[in-house]
Amino acid sequence: MGSIWEYANPVKFNHTAGKVLPWVSIGATATLVIGLIWGFFFTPDDYRQGSTVKIIYLHVPAALMAINVWFMMLVTSLIWLIRRHHVSALAAKAAAPVGVIMTVIALITGAIWGQPMWGTWWAWDPRLTSFLILFLFYLGYIALWEAIDNPDTAADLTAVLCIVGSVFAVLSRYAVNFWNQGLHQGASLSLDKEENVADVFSTPLYICIAGFILLFIALVFLRTRTEIQKRRTKALIARERLG
Amino acid sequence: MIALLIRDLKLAFRAGGGFGLGLAFFLIVTVLVPFGVGPESALLARIAPGILWLGALLACLLSLDRILALDWEDGSLDLLATSPLPLEGVVSVKALAHWLTTGLPLTLAAPFLGLLLSLPTQGYAWLVVSLALGTPALSVIGTFGAALTVGIKRGGLLLSLLVLPLYVPTLIFGAELARRGAEGLATTTPLLMLAGISFGVIALLPFASALVLRVNLR
Amino acid sequence: MTLKVQDLTITRGGIPVLEGLNFALEPGRALILRGPNGVGKTTLLRTIAGLQPPLSGTVDCPSESFAYAAHSDGLKAMLTVSENLNYWAQVFGQKDINRAVSTFNLDALVDRMAGTLSAGQKRRLGLARLLVTGRPIWVLDEPTVSLDTASVALFADAVRAHLKTGGSALMATHIDLGLEEADVLDVGPFRAKADTVAAGGFDEGFL
Numbered sequence: 001m002g003s004i005w006e007y008a009n010p011v012k013f014n015h016t017a018g019k020v021l022p023w024v025s026i027g028a029t030a031t032l033v034i035g036l037i038w039g040f041f042f043t044p045d046d047y048r049q050g051s052t053v054k055i056i057y058l059h060v061p062a063a064l065m066a067i068n069v070w071f072m073m074l075v076t077s078l079i080w081l082i083r084r085h086h087v088s089a090l091a092a093k094a095a096a097p098v099g100v101i102m103t104v105i106a107l108i109t110g111a112i113w114g115q116p117m118w119g120t121w122w123a124w125d126p127r128l129t130s131f132l133i134l135f136l137f138y139l140g141y142i143a144l145w146e147a148i149d150n151p152d153t154a155a156d157l158t159a160v161l162c163i164v165g166s167v168f169a170v171l172s173r174y175a176v177n178f179w180n181q182g183l184h185q186g187a188s189l190s191l192d193k194e195e196n197v198a199d200v201f202s203t204p205l206y207i208c209i210a211g212f213i214l215l216f217i218a219l220v221f222l223r224t225r226t227e228i229q230k231r232r233t234k235a236l237i238a239r240e241r242l243g
Numbered sequence: 244m245i246a247l248l249i250r251d252l253k254l255a256f257r258a259g260g261g262f263g264l265g266l267a268f269f270l271i272v273t274v275l276v277p278f279g280v281g282p283e284s285a286l287l288a289r290i291a292p293g294i295l296w297l298g299a300l301l302a303c304l305l306s307l308d309r310i311l312a313l314d315w316e317d318g319s320l321d322l323l324a325t326s327p328l329p330l331e332g333v334v335s336v337k338a339l340a341h342w343l344t345t346g347l348p349l350t351l352a353a354p355f356l357g358l359l360l361s362l363p364t365q366g367y368a369w370l371v372v373s374l375a376l377g378t379p380a381l382s383v384i385g386t387f388g389a390a391l392t393v394g395i396k397r398g399g400l401l402l403s404l405l406v407l408p409l410y411v412p413t414l415i416f417g418a419e420l421a422r423r424g425a426e427g428l429a430t431t432t433p434l435l436m437l438a439g440i441s442f443g444v445i446a447l448l449p450f451a452s453a454l455v456l457r458v459n460l461r
Numbered sequence: 462m463t464l465k466v467q468d469l470t471i472t473r474g475g476i477p478v479l480e481g482l483n484f485a486l487e488p489g490r491a492l493i494l495r496g497p498n499g500v501g502k503t504t505l506l507r508t509i510a511g512l513q514p515p516l517s518g519t520v521d522c523p524s525e526s527f528a529y530a531a532h533s534d535g536l537k538a539m540l541t542v543s544e545n546l547n548y549w550a551q552v553f554g555q556k557d558i559n560r561a562v563s564t565f566n567l568d569a570l571v572d573r574m575a576g577t578l579s580a581g582q583k584r585r586l587g588l589a590r591l592l593v594t595g596r597p598i599w600v601l602d603e604p605t606v607s608l609d610t611a612s613v614a615l616f617a618d619a620v621r622a623h624l625k626t627g628g629s630a631l632m633a634t635h636i637d638l639g640l641e642e643a644d645v646l647d648v649g650p651f652r653a654k655a656d657t658v659a660a661g662g663f664d665e666g667f668l
Contacts, residue, residue, distance in 0.1 A: 133408055136407070143405070148394070157458060160451055161391060164448070172411045172412050175411065175416060246551030246552055247552065253539075254537055254540070316533075317537070322549075322590075325528075326552050327525065327552070
């Protein structure tokens, strides 16, 4: 077991990811199936929110992932800019569409939950608004990757965009908070608050969160592998042409 | 540096389009708003600060792709990159020239357009202050977007997609400052936040812009 | 100021095009690069001018000593000839544009908008820009494109004068300028070999 940077070698990464991928996929499927079935069918209805509360098993993990995926992209972008490991840049590229889907799931489940609870599909609540802005950041990031042909240039530019975007995303979060005090309930999970989600709800929620994380890892491994294969194909064609 | 600024200003004047177009766009947006929401002056007065801020922001956005794209096409950027001027300085001067030809005229024109939207009397000063403080940030952020997309053909739409989310904090604090000013509320917090954002991006973002410009030139 | 290039390998779009380049350019000398289209002459000149990093090897000369001129002249159509030259002179910290104007026979054109010039006149203006940079090493990419015979002679004289004052010039061109100070370097033999491409390209790790 050497240093973690060994996996910066695309071939090595591909090899290892290929071996790990089936297990992560099985793990993700199992945890998600268990977590969601437990959450949807084997928890009591909430005394205030009724059965609608059960959407947290999709909403909360998706929302968590939406932010954490961006954070992971920020870290891999920094690694690319500093150490120039191609796998890192490709992992960021691979993660972005997953992140955008997570954001959309969080927004849609939020709307479905908000309708019976707040009586409206959409409110310009700070958290909702922040997620909408995060969604726009994801779109811009993906569009920039798509628009540039040279992969190294694209990796550099998107990495800088990701870093600058992160700063502005945090700024936007504060700005939006200041702009409108919301009706969103506080964090569903935290260690120090009284009104935490009750234990009967929280265990399946933790399982679902674990499932989403595993799902994300599986998808990123799969997509990064695809990106690496694409680059490999291009490199082989380039070599072929030069004879 | 000064030579570059003077040249950019001269070009903006002579090529037309620079000021004129942004201002005309600002005017048209403002004129169209009452057609959209109705002529009731109480309503217009309430939304005037926000509309004027949004109009100024969009007018700014219109001319962003000209900041660097023209110099890219005729090869000036390559030559500037090999000149003694640091690229950080070049992008700062470009942003300044953009502000002088877009942000400043918009700021000065805003009070007159405020009249059209029955902006309350106490709102004018704050409107001008908020635009004067906020539009430099719009130009600097826009220059970053222009540097990101300079090598892309028909990058204009992508430029808007990248820049608009970055404009969110500036827009929120700028419009909030103008609104609070118009309604006679406390203005200190948004004023400080807006100033903070402006000075922050002016100080830091040129480094990111120069970095991506170097990548694009390579 | 001697330009020394050692073991230079350069890439275009991430793929090595030329490798193992070694040459030196002494003050007072000119070096003309030859080679078929697409071999990487432009890339080489851009690398030397400091616009893009080499894959390996060194360009031993500070990038402040180069005056770079490429296919596009960096002229503004809405500025006059003298305004264009004055602008570049100021950017490079110089004052005098008269020598540049007279060397390239632009006296009659100084007040014309650059946009109204013919292609050859524009090119002459673009080359006159070199004289207002005050830099010793000229790095020129196809400088004679769209010049007529008389203008090529003007340009050759300008290069000769530049070499006399201790400057040097590195240029990619197919036209014989009749410069006795010029050496010719054919870059064709330095074309990157397949194994360099495999080992040195950015995608090497992917193979």
